[in-house]
Amino acid sequence: MNIKDRFPALTSRDYFIFWIGQFISLIGTWMQNTVQPYLAYRITGSSFDLGLIAFSSTLPTLFIALPAGVVIERMDKRKIVIAMQFIEMIQAFILAFLALTGRIQIWHLIALSFVLGTASAIEITARQAMLVELVGKPTLPNAIALQSTIFNLARVIGPSLTAVVLVLIQNHGEGWAFLANGVSFLFVIVGLLFVRTPYRVVDPDQFPEKLNIAAEFKQGWIYIRSNLVVLWIIILVALIGFFGFPFSNQIPAFARDVLKQAADTEGTVAARTGVIYMAQGVGALIAAAAISAFSNLRRKGLLMTIGSFVFSFGLILIAFTRNLTVALLLIGINGWSTVAMLMMMNTLIQLDVPDVLRGRVFSVYLWAQQGVAPFGSLFIGWLAQTAGVPRTALVSGLVCLIVLGLVHAKWPILRQKTA
Numbered sequence: 001m002n003i004k005d006r007f008p009a010l011t012s013r014d015y016f017i018f019w020i021g022q023f024i025s026l027i028g029t030w031m032q033n034t035v036q037p038y039l040a041y042r043i044t045g046s047s048f049d050l051g052l053i054a055f056s057s058t059l060p061t062l063f064i065a066l067p068a069g070v071v072i073e074r075m076d077k078r079k080i081v082i083a084m085q086f087i088e089m090i091q092a093f094i095l096a097f098l099a100l101t102g103r104i105q106i107w108h109l110i111a112l113s114f115v116l117g118t119a120s121a122i123e124i125t126a127r128q129a130m131l132v133e134l135v136g137k138p139t140l141p142n143a144i145a146l147q148s149t150i151f152n153l154a155r156v157i158g159p160s161l162t163a164v165v166l167v168l169i170q171n172h173g174e175g176w177a178f179l180a181n182g183v184s185f186l187f188v189i190v191g192l193l194f195v196r197t198p199y200r201v202v203d204p205d206q207f208p209e210k211l212n213i214a215a216e217f218k219q220g221w222i223y224i225r226s227n228l229v230v231l232w233i234i235i236l237v238a239l240i241g242f243f244g245f246p247f248s249n250q251i252p253a254f255a256r257d258v259l260k261q262a263a264d265t266e267g268t269v270a271a272r273t274g275v276i277y278m279a280q281g282v283g284a285l286i287a288a289a290a291i292s293a294f295s296n297l298r299r300k301g302l303l304m305t306i307g308s309f310v311f312s313f314g315l316i317l318i319a320f321t322r323n324l325t326v327a328l329l330l331i332g333i334n335g336w337s338t339v340a341m342l343m344m345m346n347t348l349i350q351l352d353v354p355d356v357l358r359g360r361v362f363s364v365y366l367w368a369q370q371g372v373a374p375f376g377s378l379f380i381g382w383l384a385q386t387a388g389v390p391r392t393a394l395v396s397g398l399v400c401l402i403v404l405g406l407v408h409a410k411w412p413i414l415r416q417k418t419a
Contacts, residue, residue, distance in 0.1 A: 007292065008135075009143035014195045015134040021191030023150040025085070028184025030158025032092060034277045035166070035177040038270065039099070040109050041252040047389065049106060051381015054249040055374040057113035057120075062371040064121040069363020070216045072122070073356075077130040077200075082192050084123030089185035091116050092178050099175030125366055129359045132350070133197035141347050145292035148343050152288040155281025155335070163274025166267070173270075220360030223353070229301075230352055230361065232411055233345045236404070238368035240308065242376035243399045245338070245369075247315060247392065249377055251276055251331075254389050259324050272324065279328040283335030291343055300344045301414055307340030308404050315397030319390045342369075 009015050037050050072080060091112050098104040135143045161180075166173045224231050255273040256264075287307075314334045321327045345365070353361045384392040408414060
């Protein structure tokens with residue numbers, strides 16, 4: 001089987017340009033994602049502050065994602081993505097300026113995380129809805145898988161570059177990582193200026209002349225309620241998004257406090273933090289690459305189920321880990337399971353949803369995944385601060401495991417779903 005058959009989305013000129021530009025941008029994004037919690041924990045030493053920053057970055061999704069799904073369907077999604085990427089670029093440059101001049105404070109990180117979260121809440125919905133306009137529906141599963149592949153390859157490259165920067169540049173090294181992220185946005189923005197959306201369908205009869213967000217959103221919700229698979233995927237991702245995913249915000253605390261060594265210096269802690277993020281990225285990359293190469297896999301519901309249970313057991317085992325090598329293995333498994341689960345959820349929803357409802361339904365999925373995350377981040381941050389990181393991992397894993405067991409026992413249709 002040749003590359004064209006294995007990766008059909010890459011035969012689209014427009015998708016390929018966007019894919020390359022986004023890959024470069026994502027490397028910068030993961031440099032910032034790695035260095036920002038490390039910087040915050042270095043400034044305050046508070047696990048709760050790590051949760052507070054995550055709360056700030058995901059809170060906008062709670063309010064914006066649902067109406068954005070309605071509005072985006074009426075507009076040129078490519079132009080929306082360009083505008084939001086520009087805002088994210090400015091946010092990174094401001095962070096770089098504050099860090100390089102030594103003026104950065106914890107409230108700067110919280111406020112600018114809110115700005116980034118606001119732009120991302122709109123950009124993610126628009127970008128996911130735009131993919132089908134670049135490649136068409138038959139090639140959409142491969143396009144989604146390839147998106148996840150570069151996202152997770154960047155999760156490996158970004159943290160590794162960040163670790164090098166932090167070790168080599170002891171003073172204001174975080175600022176250079178922020179600056180690199182700002183520059184990286186230029187690649188995806190310029191690429192999108194040359195991209196066309198050949199599969200975009202503009203139907204003037206699709207929407208009423210007057211925008212009625214409540215009525216149009218209701219149409220999407222009626223569809224969700226009528227489709228048990230989509231409904232329970234959304235419920236599951238909300239529950240795991242509250243109890244499970246926010247634990248990753250505690251990686252800097254896990255690296256510094258749980259895995260601490262007697263001879264630790266700031267450089268070794270920075271390197272250890274970067275290596276843990278990189279291990280998570282390697283596991284995620286393995287999942288994304290395998291799914292990209294075999295995007296015609298039919299038992300997507302089964303893979304989603306396996307990923308979700310492995311994720312839960314992984315968190316439980318992390319709670320008892322004090323050895324770096326074992327921790328890297330478990331964090332890598334955590335990365336694999338997260339991607340396997342989320343990619344299958346995303347793909348099953350995208351393939352089931354009619355084009356006219358895509359933005360609305362996906363915005364509900366995004367709201368479930370990230371809209372509840374702010375409160376999950378605060379809860380996990382508070383729990384880590386009061387009970388410790390290991391007990392927090394144990395509680396997170398056990399709750400996710402119990403929820404998954406109950407849901408799959410009552411609704412086996414989830415693991416039986418094919419596409």
